[in-house]
Amino acid sequence: MTVHIGVVGAGDVLDGSPEADAAEAVGRGLAEAGAVVVCGGLGGVMAAACRGAAAAGGTTVGLLPGSARTDANPWVSVALPTGLGEARNALVVRAVDVLVAVGGGYGTLSEIGLALRTGTPVVGVGTWELARGGQPDTGIERVATAGDAVRRALELAGGDA
Amino acid sequence: MTVHIGVVGAGDVLDGSPEADAAEAVGRGLAEAGAVVVCGGLGGVMAAACRGAAAAGGTTVGLLPGSARTDANPWVSVALPTGLGEARNALVVRAVDVLVAVGGGYGTLSEIGLALRTGTPVVGVGTWELARGGQPDTGIERVATAGDAVRRALELAGGDA
Amino acid sequence: MTVHIGVVGAGDVLDGSPEADAAEAVGRGLAEAGAVVVCGGLGGVMAAACRGAAAAGGTTVGLLPGSARTDANPWVSVALPTGLGEARNALVVRAVDVLVAVGGGYGTLSEIGLALRTGTPVVGVGTWELARGGQPDTGIERVATAGDAVRRALELAGGDA
Amino acid sequence: MTVHIGVVGAGDVLDGSPEADAAEAVGRGLAEAGAVVVCGGLGGVMAAACRGAAAAGGTTVGLLPGSARTDANPWVSVALPTGLGEARNALVVRAVDVLVAVGGGYGTLSEIGLALRTGTPVVGVGTWELARGGQPDTGIERVATAGDAVRRALELAGGDA
Numbered sequence: 001m002t003v004h005i006g007v008v009g010a011g012d013v014l015d016g017s018p019e020a021d022a023a024e025a026v027g028r029g030l031a032e033a034g035a036v037v038v039c040g041g042l043g044g045v046m047a048a049a050c051r052g053a054a055a056a057g058g059t060t061v062g063l064l065p066g067s068a069r070t071d072a073n074p075w076v077s078v079a080l081p082t083g084l085g086e087a088r089n090a091l092v093v094r095a096v097d098v099l100v101a102v103g104g105g106y107g108t109l110s111e112i113g114l115a116l117r118t119g120t121p122v123v124g125v126g127t128w129e130l131a132r133g134g135q136p137d138t139g140i141e142r143v144a145t146a147g148d149a150v151r152r153a154l155e156l157a158g159g160d161a
Numbered sequence: 162m163t164v165h166i167g168v169v170g171a172g173d174v175l176d177g178s179p180e181a182d183a184a185e186a187v188g189r190g191l192a193e194a195g196a197v198v199v200c201g202g203l204g205g206v207m208a209a210a211c212r213g214a215a216a217a218g219g220t221t222v223g224l225l226p227g228s229a230r231t232d233a234n235p236w237v238s239v240a241l242p243t244g245l246g247e248a249r250n251a252l253v254v255r256a257v258d259v260l261v262a263v264g265g266g267y268g269t270l271s272e273i274g275l276a277l278r279t280g281t282p283v284v285g286v287g288t289w290e291l292a293r294g295g296q297p298d299t300g301i302e303r304v305a306t307a308g309d310a311v312r313r314a315l316e317l318a319g320g321d322a
Numbered sequence: 323m324t325v326h327i328g329v330v331g332a333g334d335v336l337d338g339s340p341e342a343d344a345a346e347a348v349g350r351g352l353a354e355a356g357a358v359v360v361c362g363g364l365g366g367v368m369a370a371a372c373r374g375a376a377a378a379g380g381t382t383v384g385l386l387p388g389s390a391r392t393d394a395n396p397w398v399s400v401a402l403p404t405g406l407g408e409a410r411n412a413l414v415v416r417a418v419d420v421l422v423a424v425g426g427g428y429g430t431l432s433e434i435g436l437a438l439r440t441g442t443p444v445v446g447v448g449t450w451e452l453a454r455g456g457q458p459d460t461g462i463e464r465v466a467t468a469g470d471a472v473r474r475a476l477e478l479a480g481g482d483a
Numbered sequence: 484m485t486v487h488i489g490v491v492g493a494g495d496v497l498d499g500s501p502e503a504d505a506a507e508a509v510g511r512g513l514a515e516a517g518a519v520v521v522c523g524g525l526g527g528v529m530a531a532a533c534r535g536a537a538a539a540g541g542t543t544v545g546l547l548p549g550s551a552r553t554d555a556n557p558w559v560s561v562a563l564p565t566g567l568g569e570a571r572n573a574l575v576v577r578a579v580d581v582l583v584a585v586g587g588g589y590g591t592l593s594e595i596g597l598a599l600r601t602g603t604p605v606v607g608v609g610t611w612e613l614a615r616g617g618q619p620d621t622g623i624e625r626v627a628t629a630g631d632a633v634r635r636a637l638e639l640a641g642g643d644a
Binding site: 084085086087089090091094103105106107108109110111112113114116117118126127128129130131132133134137139 | 567568569570572573574577586588589590591592593594595596597599600601609610611612613614615616617620622
């Protein structure tokens with residue numbers, strides 16, 4: 001069974017930013033290992049992850065919030081409009097075996113919450129830091145580099161990707 | 162932009178039945194034309210359509226009602242668990258440019274209704290006959306054969322698939 | 323447990339039309355029996371059903387397709403924006419014990435299909451006539467009047483509403 | 484237009500715990516002001532908030548993850564099964580004008596993220612502490628007591644509840 005890994009992060013980071021570079025490297029590494037990359041299909045971290053995966057010949061799935069397939073970034077190979085708005089975040093989480101969060105805004109935060117709630121492992125690179133009552137939460141497995149994120153995500157997916 | 166066409170029908174038709182044969186031929190014809198085949202990912206008509214598309218080297222997307230990727234039939238190339246139950250029917254409809262209904266039960270009926278409601282063309286092979294006040298409804302474009310369904314679906318999709 | 327009954331139909335029927343009159347009578351009758359009326363929250367049949375229920379002091383729930391509570395008709399007592407577009411039809415069906423279809427367009431057809439697929443009884447007044455292979459489908463329990471629809475819906479709900 | 488306010492938090496806190504007491508006081512205060520209380524309909528914080536609101540004669544809406552109305556806690560006045568699983572969290576957020584988070588687990592975190600993403604104000608009592616790059620995020624408006632949460636939520640809702 002092919003491993004499916006989500007890459008999530010802000011839609012408005014610029015090309016060449018550290019977040020975009022990390023996302024692109026994550027996408028490339030996952031695709032080189034044979035994993036399908038699933039994301040929200042739009043720009044920023046999503047586009048960078050798809051660009052990296054596409055460069056490695058990988059399959060990229062974009063679960064779009066709107067109703068137009070043309071909203072997808074050009075590196076999405078399977079672009080699926082959902083018309084659900086931000087509720088599509090739940091679909092990204094359900095569709096994957098492991099979630100990799102690269103930086104990220106509030107939408108990413110919702111995906112992290114849904115993943116941890118439903119038992120999908122989350123690997124984070126420079127993403128949200130969570131605490132309750134002053135105690136750090138250890139739900140997100142934090143790594144330092146894109147390469148570490150790829151390795152750890154593949155291990156957690158436990159597949160033969 | 163790649164054309165995406167949905168193939169919907171009952172999940173419990175048997176291999177070798179006329180419905181399964183038609184669905185397999187539809188899937189094959191669509192894939193030969195380069196269209197991505199989108200379906201609910203399970204058995205019966207869905208499996209037959211995917212089998213046909215896979216035989217032609219096509220891409221098949223399965224939007225699964227449950228939360229397990231392993232629910233997908235073996236010819237689904239991109240299997241996406243949604244966890245939405247029958248509400249995932251709306252996603253199949255939104256993800257496609259044209260819907261082809263082959264036979265079908267009540268779930269198929271819901272997909273036909275959603276597609277016609279949102280302006281997605283529906284091509285039907287041996288599917289539901291609809292009327293209001295004794296007047297047949299002409300929303301479904303009815304064709305006689307799988308080959309006709311493929312031709313008409315591609316025309317309606319208006320793409321370069 | 324309070325009985326919840328859905329009333330579905332076209333959003334564009336005019337006040338004073340036979341469909342609107344029937345929907346209003348259905349809403350009133352259900353509310354008089356203590357049932358909660360659930361609908362899509364907009365105009366036409368939905369507004370008529372809510373107006374009837376409100377006149378009898380009943381509770382009316384509107385599951386709106388958009389994101390603005392102000393889209394609800396004025397007789398909705400609990401207006402819930404969903405932002406799901408037509409996918410909210412699945413929520414109307416899931417939220418109810420029995421579905422009453424009054425006339426109706428393609429959206430109504432999708433709700434009938436989803437209800438029959440998931441085992442929710444459907445009572446129809448002047449609604450879709452369904453057939454397969456020339457054989458009428460008997461899934462919808464057809465009744466002649468609004469009064470019959472109310473009686474039969476309450477029986478099927480089997481509650482103490 | 485009646486104000487609708489969400490109260491979210493963990494489903495497994497015990498009656499008599501500080502979180503349950505706070506949620507009950509929030510629900511009561513909101514209902515006394517005429518606001519409709521919307522929640523996920525289950526136990527813990529959800530049940531406590533509904534219990535408080537019901538004691539003040541308020542309306543409580545429970546958007547349930549499963550398909551059975553009987554899953555609702557006994558203080559839900561409008562219990563709506565969605566069958567969407569955790570994806571129903573998006574519906575809780577969309578249905579409300581302001582979200583109050585009382586403590587909370589990962590599901591609550593997802594609701595906070597969705598609310599902040601879509602511009603719905605979030606008032607927090609003893610809930611998640613968020614940071615990025617060591618910098619605290621100020622999206623959640625943190626208050627010290629249930630009474631403060633009620634006052635601030637009503638102000639943010641800006642209605643005449």
